Amino acid sequence: NAGVTQTPKFQVLKTGQSMTLQCAQDMNHEYMSWYRQDPGMGLRLIHYSVGAGITDQGEVPNGYNVSRSTTEDFPLRLLSAAPSQTSVYFCASSDRPWGQETQYFGPGTRLLVL
């Protein structure tokens, strides 16, 4: 199993550009989520999905869109990039509702918005 994969690893954008961060998992997990990691801020939940076709907002959803058309994939879209979105983005998945379940993280995408 590859686990959770993310592409790209690095990306530089100009303000106003749009892009999609890809996330895929091969563990047949129902729960998937996107976090951003900023220095001194820890991980903050952007959006999450509890299954194909179902998504919901996390703590910091503004400026981001998600969709979940398949169990495996959970892309994160930046609609119009802003310097404040410079961050490291992590995708995670878990087998069942968060409760007691461990989250499995991808390697992250480093995004710089100029």
Place this chain on the structure above:
Amino acid sequence: AQSVSQHNHHVILSEAASLELGCNYSYGGTVNLFWYVQYPGQHLQLLLKYFSGDPLVKGIKGFEAEFIKSKFSFNLRKPSVQWSDTAEYFCAVNAEASGGSYIPTFGRGTSLIVHP
């Protein structure tokens, strides 16, 4: 809203020193507690977790954590650190929200540097 506090933002130790990283949360209901570790250049991975039973839980690589309900704490400990423990450590709490679902909240993280 629930919150997770990690009091030590940066910790520098020599090899063989003992480690304790603090984690407190603000939620009075049912919680499930986690410590994740992020080694340099790697993704986050689980160190240990607690959801019921013995409040002293043991994880990988000699780490342990103690859940003290009365103090809303879940501190991470290791009696003797190694250079390879250099990493960032995150405390996370899955707290029960309305409708029986759980939402995860992460602390700010503690950066640990161990000198050889």
